Amino acid sequence: MERNLMKGxxxxxxxxxxxxxxxxxxxxITPQTEISxxxxxxxxxxxxxxLQAESExxxxxxxYGCASSGIRCMTxxxxxxxxxxxxxxxxxxxxxxxxxxxxVMRGGPGLGxxxxxxxxxxxxxxxxxxxxxxxxxxxxxxxxxxADYVTKAFDMADKFRMPALILADGLLGQMMxxxxxADGEIKMSDASGKPWATCGHGNKRPHNIINSLxxxxxxxxxxxxxxxxxxxxxxxxxxxxxSYLTDDADIVVAAYGSTARLARSAVDTARSRGIKAxxxxxxxxxxxxxKQIKAACANAKRVLVxxxxxxxxxxxxxxAIECRLPVSFFGRTGGVIPxxxxxxxxxxxxxxxxxxx
Amino acid sequence: xxxxxxDFDACKGCGLCATACPKKIVSIQHDKLNKKGYYTAVCxxxxxxxxxxxxAVMCPDCAITVKNGGVD
Amino acid sequence: MPDFTKPHALTxxxxxxxxxxxxxxxxxxxxxxxxxxEIEGDTIGICPVGCSVMAYDYFNCDMIEAAHGRAPAVATxxxxxxxxxxxxxxxxxGDLAAIGTxxxxxxxxxxxxxxxxxxxxxxxxxxxxxxxxxxxxxxxxQTTPYGRNTNVEGFPVKVCEILSQxxxxxxxxxxxxxxxxxxxxxxxxIRKGFEFQKNKQGFSLIEVLSTCxxxxxxxxxxxxxxxxxxxxxxxxxxxxxxxxVR
Numbered sequence: 001m002e003r004n005l006m007k008g009x010x011x012x013x014x015x016x017x018x019x020x021x022x023x024x025x026x027x028x029i030t031p032q033t034e035i036s037x038x039x040x041x042x043x044x045x046x047x048x049x050x051l052q053a054e055s056e057x058x059x060x061x062x063x064y065g066c067a068s069s070g071i072r073c074m075t076x077x078x079x080x081x082x083x084x085x086x087x088x089x090x091x092x093x094x095x096x097x098x099x100x101x102x103x104v105m106r107g108g109p110g111l112g113x114x115x116x117x118x119x120x121x122x123x124x125x126x127x128x129x130x131x132x133x134x135x136x137x138x139x140x141x142x143x144x145x146x147a148d149y150v151t152k153a154f155d156m157a158d159k160f161r162m163p164a165l166i167l168a169d170g171l172l173g174q175m176m177x178x179x180x181x182a183d184g185e186i187k188m189s190d191a192s193g194k195p196w197a198t199c200g201h202g203n204k205r206p207h208n209i210i211n212s213l214x215x216x217x218x219x220x221x222x223x224x225x226x227x228x229x230x231x232x233x234x235x236x237x238x239x240x241x242x243s244y245l246t247d248d249a250d251i252v253v254a255a256y257g258s259t260a261r262l263a264r265s266a267v268d269t270a271r272s273r274g275i276k277a278x279x280x281x282x283x284x285x286x287x288x289x290x291k292q293i294k295a296a297c298a299n300a301k302r303v304l305v306x307x308x309x310x311x312x313x314x315x316x317x318x319x320a321i322e323c324r325l326p327v328s329f330f331g332r333t334g335g336v337i338p339x340x341x342x343x344x345x346x347x348x349x350x351x352x353x354x355x356x357x
Numbered sequence: 358x359x360x361x362x363x364d365f366d367a368c369k370g371c372g373l374c375a376t377a378c379p380k381k382i383v384s385i386q387h388d389k390l391n392k393k394g395y396y397t398a399v400c401x402x403x404x405x406x407x408x409x410x411x412x413a414v415m416c417p418d419c420a421i422t423v424k425n426g427g428v429d
Numbered sequence: 430m431p432d433f434t435k436p437h438a439l440t441x442x443x444x445x446x447x448x449x450x451x452x453x454x455x456x457x458x459x460x461x462x463x464x465x466x467e468i469e470g471d472t473i474g475i476c477p478v479g480c481s482v483m484a485y486d487y488f489n490c491d492m493i494e495a496a497h498g499r500a501p502a503v504a505t506x507x508x509x510x511x512x513x514x515x516x517x518x519x520x521x522x523g524d525l526a527a528i529g530t531x532x533x534x535x536x537x538x539x540x541x542x543x544x545x546x547x548x549x550x551x552x553x554x555x556x557x558x559x560x561x562x563x564x565x566x567x568x569x570x571q572t573t574p575y576g577r578n579t580n581v582e583g584f585p586v587k588v589c590e591i592l593s594q595x596x597x598x599x600x601x602x603x604x605x606x607x608x609x610x611x612x613x614x615x616x617x618x619i620r621k622g623f624e625f626q627k628n629k630q631g632f633s634l635i636e637v638l639s640t641c642x643x644x645x646x647x648x649x650x651x652x653x654x655x656x657x658x659x660x661x662x663x664x665x666x667x668x669x670x671x672x673x674v675r
Contacts, residue, residue, distance in 0.1 A: 023510050049509045053502065054535035061499040061532070065506025068493045069473065073510070091496050198491035198507070200514045203470035207440075209485045211494040371449030371642075371649040377609050395448065410433035411609045417453030418444055423433035 001180045008146040009034035009173040012102065012166065015147035016074050017042060018181055019154040020189035021100070023049040023073040025062040027081060030114045031170035032104035035076040046186050056081040060088030060101070067097040068210040069199040070191025072154055076102030078170075079120050080111060082128075089163055090129025094212030096196075096227065098157035100150060101135070102166045104173040107335035115335025116170030118257060121312035124167050125286040132224045134231055136164040136238060137285040139256040143177035149283070158193075160234050162227075167285060169308065171258040171337065231287075240283035241292035245271065249278030251350050252300040254293065254317050255307065256282045259338065263306050266343035275351045282313075293320035300325060302350045306343050307331045360408035360423050363398045367420035370395035374412035374421060380405050383412050436460035438469045442486045449649020451639040452481055452548060454606045456488070458616040459517065459546060462623055463490065472515040473507050475500040477524035480554040484519055498529025501536035504543045515626055517544040523553045526562040526586045533588075533634075540597030540631040540674045544622040547588060550639040551660065558644030562586040565663055570644070585663065589636050593669035599631030601669040605638040605661065607653045614666075621671075631674030638664055 006014070013035045016024070024043060026036035036052065043050035053059035059075045066073040077085060082103045092099055105120050107113035124137045136156055138149040146168060153164035191197040198208045214220035244264060246252055251270075255263040260281040270277035280296035282289050297303055303325050305314045311329040318327050330346040332338040361383070368391065375383045375398065382402040391397055398421070400406055413421035438460035444453045463469050472490040476482055478497035485492035495503040500518035508516045525533050525547050536543065552570055553559040559572040563585050567576040577585075592601040600622050604615035615637055622633035638660050640652035647655055 023506070025506065051505070051509055053505075054531050057499065058502040058505075058532055058535065061496065061502035062506035062509070064495070064499075065475070065493065065503035065508075066510045067506075068503070069507050069510050069514075071510040073506070087496055088499070095494075198473050198493050199511055200471045200473060201469075201491055207489050208491045209494070210492070211485055213482060213494055367443055369448035373449055373649055373653070376650055376653065408430055410430065413433040414609045414612055415454070417446065417449060417451055419435040419439065419453065419457055421433070422435070425430045425432055 001183060003178055003180050005176055006143060006179050007034055007174060007176050008143045010038045011143045011179040012146040012150050013038040015150045015181060017046055017048060018186055019151045020187055021072045021074050022188040023066045023071060025051050025053050025059040025075045027053050027056045027059045027077065029078045029081045031106055031173050032076050032078045032102065035102060047188055056084035057088065060085040063099050064088055064092050067092060067099040070194035070197025072189035074100040078104050078106045079108050082120060086129040090131050091212055092163050093133035093135065094131060095210050096161040098161055099163050100153045100157055101163055105169040113335040116308060116337060117335055118169055118259060118308040119333060121285065121309060124165055133227065134286055136162060136234065137167050139167045139283060139285050140172060141257055141260050141281060143175060143179045146172060147179050147181060156238060160230055169258050235287040238284055239287045239289035239292065241289035242281045242283060243296040244279040246278035246280055246296040248276055249300055250276040250354055251302045251304060251347055252278045252280055252297050254280050254303060254305045256285065259306055259308055262338055262340050263343050265340040266347060269344050270347045275347060277347050288316050288320065290320040293317060297321045297325060301354055303327045304346055304350060305329045306338060308337065309333050360406045360425060361400050361412055362422050364420040365397055366392045367418050368395060368397035369393065369418055370397050371417065373415045373417060374398050377411040377415040379409060379411065380407060382406060436464045438463040438489050439487055440489050444487060445483060446480065447643040449642045449652060451606045454612060455546060455548060455637050458619050460488065461616060462620045466623060468515050475504045475518040477520040479521035479524050481519055481521060498524050499532055501532040501545065505536055505541050508541060508543055515623060517546060519546045522549045522561045522563040526588050537592055537595045537632045538597045542626055542629050542631060544626050545634040547634055547636045548639045549636055550641040552641050552644045554641045554644055565659060587664065589669040592634055597632050597674055598670050599625045599674045600633035600671050603636040603664060603666050605656065605666060607657055629675060
């Protein structure tokens with residue numbers, strides 16, 4: 001195992017290459033540019049392709065073409081760029097193609113800012129484009145996870161023939177931590193195992209068609225129904241969450257991504273003061289780890305959701321615990337990072353509430 | 358001997374073939390509609406057909422085949 | 430003389446195009462070139478959004494349906510991953526010269542080794558005949574009911590002229606399919622585009638002046654005449670750029 005000190009964005013890029021990602025199509029935007037820069041440097045040396053597209057729209061459509069031909073490929077961007085990609089993501093999902101998309105989130109809406117944020121949760125889990133579809137969403141929380149989950153994202157995307165999204169933020173992208181990669185030679189992906197790929201039929205099979213157009217309503221409905229049946233398999237296999245000190249916790253903090261790191265530190269301080277606090281961290285945001293969240297909150301009396309947004313995950317947490325507990329929210333937004341002390345103050349307030357009951 | 362053949366149901370009766378025929382022997386018949394509801398192209402003088410295939414070259418629906426015995 | 434039959438690179442599915450629409454002729458020419466070069470098994474075609482959206486049902490090679498205007502980007506993705514395959518896009522004027530202008534220009538500037546078949550019929554056919562980027566000055570369409578007023582709607586986009594200024598372009602040629610002689614030239618241009626691609630020499634685009642009898646409100650034969658009288662003077666036929674980029 002190699003151990004390296006790397007930025008989150010770079011670790012993710014290296015892991016993608018090691019997962020067989022042959023082609024990367026990017027467009028510059030802060031704070032994900034290290035991914036493109038890393039790919040530009042590394043891809044030519046390993047027989048892969050780096051291409052800077054003329055726009056986010058072009059980049060995602062290059063992914064669409066490349067994925068159609070059965071090759072593992074990826075694009076990355078940050079919030080405003082992801083909005084531009086949503087057309088292409090819808091076509092990719094509608095054509096049942098695997099690919100990996102990275103969103104290193106920054107503050108919004110509009111041009112917003114360039115500081116870290118988690119304000120694209122709704123976009124990622126509900127509306128990454130028009131039409132009836134979902135994408136797999138992984139929310140890593142460390143540099144190591146940036147690497148591990150991009151690998152998993154490629155595998156699951158291939159397995160379920162759907163786009164997978166890594167929802168990171170500027171903090172994770174820019175921070176440096178040790179990361180290890182599995183040993184082994186880098187092997188670029190090909191179309192093997194993908195009989196549906198449009199890579200030239202070689203006069204050996206009927207022609208393949210990659211398409212999301214169905215002019216007969218019933219036919220389109222049937223495709224959507226089949227896709228959602230596949231989503232049920234994804235829901236059965238993919239949900240992941242991490243629980244920390246939740247077994248006896250009165251107060252469970254729910255947070256994902258880099259906010260979970262801050263929340264964990266607040267939980268530790270609370271524990272040191274005798275407050276029974278715990279943390280549950282969704283790792284998949286779609287499918288949402290309902291069971292894991294519910295189990296983590298089994299003995300809790302209060303739930304505190306904390307995010308770098310105006311509270312986009314709150315409803316999912318309420319649904320996961322079937323609205324059985326009071327759920328409060330604390331978040332900072334617009335690129336402001338919550339301090340562990342601020343989260344701690346919320347925990348303390350909830351604890352005092354409980355003591356007063 | 359007739360060399361050009363129109364696929365009756367594939368023809369849409371657009372008449373582009375007739376514009377290309379050097380012998381002026383292709384026209385649209387107005388006796389019988391095909392499945393799509395079009396009057397179709399026909400060769401009105403089979404003996405005069407020289408098999409040049411310009412009608413087929415002009416056809417937007419690949420509805421005309423021309424047989425010359427397959428010899429170049 | 431040889432027999433004349435439907436090329437193998439076209440499927441048996443009948444075209445859905447209106448009577449006299451020249452899309453069918455251009456489809457056949459592309460397929461004939463694929464047959465003659467014996468590359469059907471190594472070719473991937475990209476369809477646009479517009480009347481030829483369902484071209485994936487008509488070509489026997491592998492096919493991809495792209496979003497409106499994005500075909501050159503999709504083609505880029507296929508080609509970069511599969512540099513030894515033949516990749517062509519088939520696009521209309523709205524797709525290529527309005528919503529897809531950026532994708533077209535930048536695939537050209539990169540010298541992307543693909544072949545673009547560009548159908549210019551001065552209108553958005555599929556949606557019922559609205560003004561296209563290539564609609565002629567004064568031309569009546571659904572959205573220019575008093576004729577295209579260049580003071581209001583601006584001027585037509587001349588794609589080959591623009592591409593002739595771009596270094597990555599190996600071939601920009603404008604042809605038409607109004608008669609057998611021009612059809613022969615059109616096919617030769619398409620063949621040239623694929624040959625450039627075979628030799629990895631850069632971006633090739635063949636603009637085909639085409640008719641839209643339905644939305645022009647003319648018979649198929651009248652449409653050919655209208656094209657010759659009105660389109661060719663504004664969009665002169667010929668080679669605008671030719672020569673290997675690489």
